[in-house]
Every structure is written in structure tokens, then in C-alpha cells.
Amino acid sequence: MTTVIWTVAIITCLGLLLALLLYLVAQRFKVEEDPRIEQVEKAMPGANCGGCGFAGCHAFAESVVKASGLDSHFCPVGGNETMKAVAAILGVEVKEKAPEVAVVRCNGTCEARPRTNEYNGAPSCKVKASLYAGDTGCQFGCLGCGDCVAACKFGAIAMDPATGLPVVDQEKCTACGACAKACPKHIIEIRAKGPRGMRLFVSCVNKDKGPSVRKACASACIGCGICAKTCSHGAVTVEGNVAWIDPAKCKLCRECEAMCPTGAIHAVNFPKPLDREAVKARVLERQKKARENAKKEENNG
Amino acid sequence: MARRTFSIGGVHPDDAKISRACKLEVLPTPPVVWIGLSQHIGAPAKPVVAVGDKVKVGQPVAEPGGFMSAFIHSSVSGTVKSIGPRKDLSGNVQTYIEIEVEGDEWAEGIDRSDTLVTDIPEDPKLIIEKIRLGGVVGLGGATFPTHVKLSPPPGKKCEMLIINGCECEPYLTSDFRTLLEKGEQVVVGTALIKQALGVEKATIAIEDNKLEAVENIHRILSTLKAKSPKYFGIEVMPLMKKYPEGGEKQLIDAVMHRQVKSGGLPIDVGAVVQNVCTALAVYEAVQKNKPLIDNSVTVTGECFPRQANVLVRVGTPLRYIIDSLGGMPADAAKVVSGGPMMGKAIANLDAPTLKGTGALLFLTEKQTRRMPETNCIRCGKCSDACPMGLEPFLLVRLARSGDTESLESNAVQDCIMCGCCLYSCPAGIPLLDEISSARGQVLGIIKARAAAAKAAAEAVKAKTE
Numbered sequence: 151m152t153t154v155i156w157t158v159a160i161i162t163c164l165g166l167l168l169a170l171l172l173y174l175v176a177q178r179f180k181v182e183e184d185p186r187i188e189q190v191e192k193a194m195p196g197a198n199c200g201g202c203g204f205a206g207c208h209a210f211a212e213s214v215v216k217a218s219g220l221d222s223h224f225c226p227v228g229g230n231e232t233m234k235a236v237a238a239i240l241g242v243e244v245k246e247k248a249p250e251v252a253v254v255r256c257n258g259t260c261e262a263r264p265r266t267n268e269y270n271g272a273p274s275c276k277v278k279a280s281l282y283a284g285d286t287g288c289q290f291g292c293l294g295c296g297d298c299v300a301a302c303k304f305g306a307i308a309m310d311p312a313t314g315l316p317v318v319d320q321e322k323c324t325a326c327g328a329c330a331k332a333c334p335k336h337i338i339e340i341r342a343k344g345p346r347g348m349r350l351f352v353s354c355v356n357k358d359k360g361p362s363v364r365k366a367c368a369s370a371c372i373g374c375g376i377c378a379k380t381c382s383h384g385a386v387t388v389e390g391n392v393a394w395i396d397p398a399k400c401k402l403c404r405e406c407e408a409m410c411p412t413g414a415i416h417a418v419n420f421p422k423p424l425d426r427e428a429v430k431a432r433v434l435e436r437q438k439k440a441r442e443n444a445k446k447e448e449n450n451g
Numbered sequence: 452m453a454r455r456t457f458s459i460g461g462v463h464p465d466d467a468k469i470s471r472a473c474k475l476e477v478l479p480t481p482p483v484v485w486i487g488l489s490q491h492i493g494a495p496a497k498p499v500v501a502v503g504d505k506v507k508v509g510q511p512v513a514e515p516g517g518f519m520s521a522f523i524h525s526s527v528s529g530t531v532k533s534i535g536p537r538k539d540l541s542g543n544v545q546t547y548i549e550i551e552v553e554g555d556e557w558a559e560g561i562d563r564s565d566t567l568v569t570d571i572p573e574d575p576k577l578i579i580e581k582i583r584l585g586g587v588v589g590l591g592g593a594t595f596p597t598h599v600k601l602s603p604p605p606g607k608k609c610e611m612l613i614i615n616g617c618e619c620e621p622y623l624t625s626d627f628r629t630l631l632e633k634g635e636q637v638v639v640g641t642a643l644i645k646q647a648l649g650v651e652k653a654t655i656a657i658e659d660n661k662l663e664a665v666e667n668i669h670r671i672l673s674t675l676k677a678k679s680p681k682y683f684g685i686e687v688m689p690l691m692k693k694y695p696e697g698g699e700k701q702l703i704d705a706v707m708h709r710q711v712k713s714g715g716l717p718i719d720v721g722a723v724v725q726n727v728c729t730a731l732a733v734y735e736a737v738q739k740n741k742p743l744i745d746n747s748v749t750v751t752g753e754c755f756p757r758q759a760n761v762l763v764r765v766g767t768p769l770r771y772i773i774d775s776l777g778g779m780p781a782d783a784a785k786v787v788s789g790g791p792m793m794g795k796a797i798a799n800l801d802a803p804t805l806k807g808t809g810a811l812l813f814l815t816e817k818q819t820r821r822m823p824e825t826n827c828i829r830c831g832k833c834s835d836a837c838p839m840g841l842e843p844f845l846l847v848r849l850a851r852s853g854d855t856e857s858l859e860s861n862a863v864q865d866c867i868m869c870g871c872c873l874y875s876c877p878a879g880i881p882l883l884d885e886i887s888s889a890r891g892q893v894l895g896i897i898k899a900r901a902a903a904a905k906a907a908a909e910a911v912k913a914k915t916e
Contacts, residue, residue: 266542267798270819270820270821274888277881280887282542
């Protein structure tokens with residue numbers, strides 16, 4: 151019995167002694183760190199995804215504490231709430247940023263974009279893109295090997311086996327941009343989520359000229375510019391044979407969507423389906439009137 | 452004495468030279484050709500003809516677009532129909548000159564007779580200029596402009612010219628047929644390159660599965676040496692068969708026992724390597740004034756009944772070649788441009804041939820099937836096989852994690868993409884795919900860094916001035 155008591159006593163004393171030693175050493179060689187760094191890091195989501203442009207949440211916290219303002223820092227994962235919390239810790243003002251989401255700009259489903267050859271190399275978009283233009287007639291579109299899926303740390307993107315294209319789960323997507331970086335064809339865009347998630351975008355990045363685009367894919371943007379002519383808010387620009395809708399200017403009227411001859415413009419999260427014919431008729435009527443007015447003015451002037 | 456070969460790595464695939472008995476034949480001229488403007492390494496050529504122009508065979512249609520570039524000549528006579536984008540064999544868009552063929556009228560000054568011209572001009576500059584005007588590029592695969600290679604940078608001296616007749620890729624036989632049927636021209640071409648470089652020694656290296664070619668060159672050399680002292684110093688050397696013997700650095704190792712350092716050039720160890728077909732093109736450009744307008748293409752594969760070695764005009768659509776030789780075999784699953792080890796699978800058969808197109812290989816479903824990938828078992832076969840002394844198992848892991856810094860420090864940029872690692876891997880890991888993709892990325896980074904350093908140096912210079 152005494153052996154047990156002695157053993158416990160010695161071990162306890164030794165433990166206390168070493169703890170004291172460790173405490174003294176820690177005090178002696180303490181590294182002074184701004185306590186706010188730790189506070190900021192705690193307020194961060196802790197995903198370490200790199201979406202903010204820093205190596206991880208700790209690097210972000212270090213940088214944000216050093217910087218005077220929050221202008222060049224934004225955590226896409228935590229969004230405005232996290233940034234507000236960070237601002238409160240640092241005692242600075244923060245501007246609210248519109249929530250963003252990853253948008254896949256390729257419309258080339260298996261039906262719309264027939265396969266012209268079969269790829270049997272390594273199942274990676276990066277490798278495939280380094281080898282050739284892809285297994286369809288379109289050299290700009292989705293390669294379908296799922297590098298974006300592998301890059302996503304939030305499980306927000308998955309390949310749809312029916313279309314062969316990635317689908318973004320907008321509830322899970324944090325707009326960190328990892329998928330956009332991983333895509334060798336640069337078809338993923340980080341865009342404003344839009345009011346109640348409603349947004350319009352051109353789901354194609356093909357820069358070829360109309361006829362050859364048509365041959366490769368039935369639902370590609372052919373750069374015809376009808377959308378740009380239709381838009382009365384100046385939100386659509388056509389550059390390099392492909393249209394782009396500026397989310398800041400778009401008023402979500404869906405006129406461009408109705409007028410697009412190939413269905414390359416996609417609208418999501420709208421409560422009602424689009425009455426294509428009615429909108430088309432409205433636009434054509436307006437354009438006709440505008441032409442007549444222009445003619446009248448010409449005659450008068 | 453044992454025959455020489457390179458010292459590290461290499462594999463021994465079945466050489467499958469099933470078309471070795473097929474004599475070189477001339478393919479009929481196609482009704483229309485598409486002549487690409489990027490047929491060489493370096494800047495694309497600039498067109499010098501306009502739509503509607505009449506051109507003759509051998510007339511230049513594009514001029515060099517920079518120092519590292521080459522002339523491109525019309526391979527047919529006819530009318531220029533268009534100059535514009537068209538998909539190449541991997542589906543990427545390139546600029547091509549479309550020429551509709553009318554007759555077969557050759558440009559003036561081209562000697563089309565069969566007589567062998569054995570007199571070697573004295574002036575190296577004249578030879579190099581004629582090579583430049585003939586648009587000759589390296590036909591071993593890299594299509595490096597030959598006149599650039601024959602003008603070594605000042606301070607570097609060439610000690611030996613090596614003519615590469617290894618043709619170590621399985622299936623390919625066009626170099627072999629050229630050595631057998633046009634051996635005289637190849638030897639004269641060798642003497643011309645030797646004169647242009649001002650070297651004493653030249654070696655025509657041939658693998659020992661082509662001993663007929665070795666004998667043929669031997670015979671030609673002894674007759675020519677009796678005629679003129681210009682042919683002294685040219686030897687033929689049979690090498691032990693091993694893939695990739697025809698790789699530039701491997702060949703220098705095999706012939707001269709010298710190793711080119713990482714990032715170095717063959718001229719650093721005193722060697723210049725040229726392909727057999729390049730030597731033939733040099734002969735034609737210098738002695739016959741005939742620019743590089745056609746090349747020999749091996750059309751082969753177990754499933755392709757009409758094996759052939761054909762002389763094809765540059766710009767001939769691939770489909771036209773296949774159709775003239777009996778059409779696409781029903782059981783062909785893949786058509787490869789080049790050999791089975793380093794060739795590129797063709798995604799677009801409507802693409803035209805380029806100066807560097809050496810073979811069309813038809814493979815069946817069974818031959819192209821890949822093993823399902825399993826985990827690396829750390830057997831080290833890939834490291835044993837790598838002729839550049841790299842560690843493919845490590846590189847593939849780094850490539851998958853995107854660690855470009857470690858990739859560079861492990862010399863991924865030295866990879867010659869011979870495919871020995873993939874060939875030897877028992878786990879079916881797509882080593883070459885991943886490594887070549889990472890190699891491209893790292894080479895891009897190195898290039899960007901060099902450009903940035905140059906720009907910074909220039910900025911400093913401008914400031915001090």
C-alpha cells in the first residue's frame with residue numbers, strides 16, 4: 151500500500167514541478183502577438199479555403215489587423231456577417247457587399263453539344279485541357295472531368311450526369327472562387343447573387359464566330375448581339391463574339407432571355423416561368439415604335 | 452564489341468515495324484490543301500499571298516514571323532481560296548492558307564531530276580541561307596527551324612554532328628525507308644550540314660534493328676569518300692535498340708558518352724543533332740532548290756490493311772490520306788499522329804498534315820484500352836525507366852497537389868515526354884498525362900519569370916541611362 155502512496159505522491163510532485171518550470175519558461179520566452187489576431191480568427195468561419203486571397207483564416211486575421219481599413223479584405227465564406235464581427239473587433243466601419251455565387255457559364259449539355267471524340271486520358275480537366283481542345287466541337291466549353299468539384303471545400307458543386315455539366319448548390323456556395331481558379335477553361339464566374347437569388351447570365355463563353363459555334367453547340371452564344379439591342383438598361387455588352395450581362399445594371403426584365411435565339415441566356419430563381427411569346431411581342435412592338443419615331447424625326451428634321 | 456546505347460533508363464517495347472517492307476510511294480495530290488502558318492517551334496509565319504492569288508509548287512506563301520520562325524511554301528499549284536481559322540488535329544484553331552489545286556506547275560529554278568548532286572559548296576553561309584529560304588525545319592518531331600540550329604551562338608563550338616536515324620518509336624518506318632531508298636541524298640545532306648557547321652566529324656546513328664540501312668549507308672559512304680574528301684569524317688554507327696534512343700539527349704549520350712545538363716542545349720557539349728529526313732530536306736533545299744513541301748509519312752497499324760510509307764504534300768487533309776489508302780478500318784478506335792509512345796491522338800481527322808507529321812497509326816479498342824488506375828505500389832519501375840533520371844511517382848503526386856515549386860526543384864521541366872514511365876507502371880497511373888500537364892505549367896512559370904527578370908533589368912538600364 152505504501153508503495154502505491156509513495157508512487158502517486160512522487161509523480162504528483164514531479165508533475166507540479168515540471169508544470170511550474172514550463173510556466174516560467176513560457177513567461178520568459180513569450181511571443182507578443184496582437185490579441186486581436188486571435189479574436190479575429192475566432193470570428194472567422196475557419197474553412198481555410200483561401201477564397202479571401204490569403205493562405206488561410208490565420209493569415210487573413212494577421213493581415214486585417216495590420217491593415218488600417220477593411221477595404222482590401224473580404225471573407226467570401228462568412229460574408230457580411232463575419233466582416234461586421236471583424237469590424238466590431240477592430241473598431242472600424244465596413245461596407246456591405248452584395249452576396250455572390252459561382253455561376254457555370256456553359257450550356258453545352260450532352261444533347262446540345264454532341265461529342266466528336268472519346269477521351270480516355272487522366273480524368274482531370276487540367277490534363278485534358280493541356281492535351282487538346284476537348285471531346286466536343288467547342289474548344290471553350292466545359293470539359294466535364296470535375297476539377298471544380300474536387301476544388302470545392304463546401305460540397306457545393308456536383309456534376310450532373312444527365313447534362314455532363316457542373317451544378318452549383320447556391321445554398322452551400324460561399325463564392326470563395328476555388329472552382330473558378332480550378333477551371334482551365336475559365337467558364338465559372340463569381341457573380342452577384344441578385345435580389346432573392348434572381349439573376350440573369352449568359353451561359354456560354356464561346357468566342358468563335360456564329361456559324362462555327364452553331365455547328366459545335368446548339369445552345370451556345372453566337373454573339374449576334376440581339377440581347378444588347380434589346381436591353382434598354384445598357385446592361386449587355388458583346389465582346390469577342392460573346393455577350394455578358396453586367397449584374398450591376400441588369401434590372402431583371404428578362405427581355406434578353408426571351409429574345410435570345412439559342413437560349414444561351416439563363417434566368418434562375420424567378421417566381422414565374424417566362425412568357426416568352428408575350429415578352430417577345432412587347433419588345434418587337436417597342437422596337438417598331440422606336441423605328442417609326444426615328445423616321446418621323448428624320449422627316450421633320 | 453557491344454553496341455552503344457544511352458546509360459540511364461529506357462524501355463524495350465515491341466518495335467512492331469510492320470510496314471518496313473513498304474516502299475516509299477508518292478500520294479496523289481489532293482484537290483485542296485490547307486497550309487498552316489505554325490508548322491515550326493517559334494513565331495507563326497506571316498502570309499505573303501492574298502486570297503485569289505495564283506501560286507506554283509514551291510513558291511513561298513508565308514515568311515518568317517520572327518527570328519525563331521521559318522518560310523512556308525506552297526506544296527501545290529493553284530489558287531489561294533482563303534486565309535483563316537481552321538481546327539488542327541487536336542481541335543484547337545490555327546490559321547491556314549487554303550489552296551485549291553489546279554494542275555501541278557512548279558516554281559522556276561527547282562531541279563526535279565533524279566540526278567545526285569554531290570558537289571558541296573564551300574561557303575557555310577550560302578548553305579545556311581539556302582536552308583533558311585527552303586523553310587527546312589527539324590523533322591524528328593520538334594520542328595525546330597534548322598537554320599537557327601545550324602548557327603550556334605558565338606563562343607560555342609560544335610565538335611560532332613549526329614544524324615538521327617534511330618527511329619526508336621515502334622511502328623514508324625519512314626526514316627528507315629528514306630535511309631534505304633534515298634541514302635545517297637541523306638549522306639550528301641549530312642555532308643552539307645557538316646560543311647555548314649564547320650565540323651570534322653559526323654555520325655549517322657541507326658538502331659540495330661535496321662542493319663540493312665546501316666549496310667546501305669556504309670556502301671554509299673565508301674563510294675562517295677572515294678569521290679570527294681568532303682565526305683571524310685562521316686561515319687555510320689549502329690546502336691543497341693532501346694527506346695527512347697532517338698531523344699536528342701539520349702542520342703548524344705549513346706554516341707558521344709556526354710550528358711547534357713538540365714536546362715542545357717546539345718551545343719553545350721559540342722553536339723548538333725539532326726534527323727535523317729531533315730538531312731534529306733537540306734539536300735533538296737541546297738542542291739535542288741526544292742523547299743520543304745512534302746514529307747514521308749508512315750501509315751500503319753495492325754488493323755490497317757494497306758500499310759504504306761507515303762510521300763505527302765504538306766497541307767494534305769488526313770482524311771484524304773486515309774481514303775486514298777483504302778479508308779478507315781472498321782475496328783480502329785484511335786488514330787495517332789506519330790508513334791504509339793509519343794504520338795498525339797487525333798481529335799479532328801479533317802486537319803491537314805504539317806511539315807512535322809511523320810506517321811498515322813491506327814489502334815484498335817483493345818490496344819488503346821487503359822488499365823484502371825490503382826494505388827502506387829512504390830515499385831520504382833518508373834524511376835528505373837525514366838531516361839532523364841526523374842522520379843515520376845513523385846512528380847505525379849506533386850502535380851496532383853499543384854505544388855509547382857517542388858515540381859520545379861524536382862526537374863519536371865527536364866521531362867522529354869517519352870512515356871517510358873507510363874509504359875512501365877504496373878498500377879496504371881496516368882503518369883505521363885499528369886506530368887506533361889504540370890511540365891507545361893512549370894515551363895510557363897519559368898518563361899514568365901525570365902521575361903519579368905529581363906523587363907526589370909531593362910528598366911534598371913533605362914533608369915541609369
